[in-house]
Amino acid sequence: MAVYSVSDVTRYIKSLLSQEQALQHLMVRGEISNFRCYPSGHCYFTLKDAASTLKCVLFSSRARRLRFQPVNGLQVVATGNITVYEKDGAYQLLVDTLLPEGTGDLALAYEQLKEKLQAEGLFDQAHKQSLPRFPRRVGVVTSSAGAVLRDIYHVISHRWPAAQIVLYPVQVQGEGSAEQVAAGIEFFNRRHREQPVDVLIAGRGGGSMEDLWSFNEEIVVRAIYASKIPIISAVGHETDFTLADFAADVRAATPSQAAELAVPDRSELVRYVDSLSARLVQITKRQLQNKRLRLNAALQSTALRAPQQLLAERRQRLDKASLRLQQLMEAALKQRRHRLELALGKLDMLSPVHVLRRGYGLIEHGNSIVTSVKQIKPGDELVLTFKDGRIRATAGDKLPTLPEHKADMRKGVS
Amino acid sequence: MPRKKELSFEESLARLESIVAQIEKGDTDLQELMANYSEGIQLSKNCLMSLERAEKAMDLMVQEKDGQIIQSELTIEGK
Numbered sequence: 354m355a356v357y358s359v360s361d362v363t364r365y366i367k368s369l370l371s372q373e374q375a376l377q378h379l380m381v382r383g384e385i386s387n388f389r390c391y392p393s394g395h396c397y398f399t400l401k402d403a404a405s406t407l408k409c410v411l412f413s414s415r416a417r418r419l420r421f422q423p424v425n426g427l428q429v430v431a432t433g434n435i436t437v438y439e440k441d442g443a444y445q446l447l448v449d450t451l452l453p454e455g456t457g458d459l460a461l462a463y464e465q466l467k468e469k470l471q472a473e474g475l476f477d478q479a480h481k482q483s484l485p486r487f488p489r490r491v492g493v494v495t496s497s498a499g500a501v502l503r504d505i506y507h508v509i510s511h512r513w514p515a516a517q518i519v520l521y522p523v524q525v526q527g528e529g530s531a532e533q534v535a536a537g538i539e540f541f542n543r544r545h546r547e548q549p550v551d552v553l554i555a556g557r558g559g560g561s562m563e564d565l566w567s568f569n570e571e572i573v574v575r576a577i578y579a580s581k582i583p584i585i586s587a588v589g590h591e592t593d594f595t596l597a598d599f600a601a602d603v604r605a606a607t608p609s610q611a612a613e614l615a616v617p618d619r620s621e622l623v624r625y626v627d628s629l630s631a632r633l634v635q636i637t638k639r640q641l642q643n644k645r646l647r648l649n650a651a652l653q654s655t656a657l658r659a660p661q662q663l664l665a666e667r668r669q670r671l672d673k674a675s676l677r678l679q680q681l682m683e684a685a686l687k688q689r690r691h692r693l694e695l696a697l698g699k700l701d702m703l704s705p706v707h708v709l710r711r712g713y714g715l716i717e718h719g720n721s722i723v724t725s726v727k728q729i730k731p732g733d734e735l736v737l738t739f740k741d742g743r744i745r746a747t748a749g750d751k752l753p754t755l756p757e758h759k760a761d762m763r764k765g766v767s
Numbered sequence: 768m769p770r771k772k773e774l775s776f777e778e779s780l781a782r783l784e785s786i787v788a789q790i791e792k793g794d795t796d797l798q799e800l801m802a803n804y805s806e807g808i809q810l811s812k813n814c815l816m817s818l819e820r821a822e823k824a825m826d827l828m829v830q831e832k833d834g835q836i837i838q839s840e841l842t843i844e845g846k
Contacts, residue, residue: 486777487776487777497828498844502843503843503844506826506843510823513821514821514822514823514824515821515822515823515824516824517824517825517826517827518826518827518841519826519827519828519829519841520826520827520828520829520841521828521829521830522828522830540829540831544831544836547836548829548836548838619818619821622780622814622818623815623818623819626780626783626811626814626815626818627811627815629783629784629787629807629811630783630807630808630811632787632791633783633786633787633790633804633807633808633811634804634808636787636790636791636793637790637800637803637804640790640793640795640800641797641800643793644797644800
């Protein structure tokens with residue numbers, strides 16, 4: 354009986370197993386345990402069920418492609434080939450793909466990536482940019498064929514025809530589509546000088562989670578986050594959000610809605626401008642009315658009225674004063690006239706004429722009035738003046754003095 | 768305010784909005800009020816005119832090959 358080396362036996366078993374078709378590309382269901390990854394990127398774990406365990410190896414090239422992070426206790430379906438690890442003399446499953454059982458692996462991957470990017474701040478509201486009000490150029494990253502571009506075109510040409518659509522055509526599903534979408538977003542940012550756009554729409558029509566998957570890929574989410582141009586995500590799915598939606602500045606449920614968000618509505622703007630000019634007219638009228646009211650109020654105020662009033666008052670005072678002056682003058686004049694009249698009356702009484710009227714006569718001798726007998730000698734020429742004329746007379750002899758004259762004579766001639 | 772160049776639609780609209788807001792504050796004198804008013808009316812006319820004049824721009828498709836931008840007119844299927 355031949356004696357074999359350990360290596361010979363192991364190699365023989367290995368060759369047997371590798372020829373067994375049933376052990377190639379098989380799928381194995383089990384629960385992950387003892388999962389560990391090494392710095393090399395290779396991962397090792399054990400799949401187990403109630404009765405057995407199976408060693409598994411996940412090389413780094415495969416591990417990198419996983420859309421979720423395997424953890425202990427997770428029920429998975431592993432695809433791969435059974436091989437023998439000669440050094441340990443143990444068979445193991447070389448894992449090609451690993452899918453979580455129950456939950457789809459996409460859903461799991463989605464949750465895991467979402468958590469990771471959220472922790473990094475890629476979905477932060479503070480990072481969101483606001484959309485331009487009146488974009489001239491709208492960059493679109495989507496498929497050149499299909500309803501999405503047509504929907505966007507129709508909405509934009511209806512609402513805001515002045516806006517120019519700049520399409521960067523990409524595949525939106527399948528192998529390499531995520532990279533293309535990310536490249537499109539990156540293109541508009543990098544070549545902004547040559548192809549400037551004011552806003553970006555990145556999206557695709559609705560579909561299954563697998564169809565939409567490129568918009569859940571990290572490369573797309575990061576491109577959206579890094580974009581300096583505001584981005585509207587438009588993945589045609591009303592209910593579910595893609596990770597692109599979370600990272601976008603604005604999320605639209607459909608491509609049509611994205612276009613509506615991207616450009617203003619012309620007829621709405623016409624109404625808006627109309628309302629602005631109507632308001633302009635209205636408030637200007639109101640302002641004018643206010644100013645008129647204020648002017649009137651000011652005119653009514655004493656402050657402005659005062660000069661006129663003051664003038665009137667002064668005029669009135671002047672009128673009064675001049676009237677008083679006139680009255681005083683008249684009174685004074687009257688008084689003087691009266692006094693004059695009195696004086697004249699007295700004067701009249703004293704006047705020789707008045708005396709003559711009473712029957713007295715005036716005797717002149719030479720040029721002087723004769724008031725005494727002693728001024729006259731008999732034979733002197735005298736002139737006698739009466740009230741109605743003068744007459745010459747010649748003085749005769751002296752007569753004896755009348756008794757009533759004696760007192761006078763004693764007083765006057767001592 | 769004298770204007771050197773013609774304002775774009777968005778500039779006109781922004782100016783119109785600020786004029787309306789300014790008049791609404793009501794602290795302008797009569798001369799300024801009337802100047803603002805006539806400028807505002809002119810601006811709203813300009814805005815409406817540019818809205819009516821707006822024509823569909825030619826849409827583009829751009830691609831990048833070896834660092835060169837290839838630009839062509841965008842044709843929409845079934846438009």
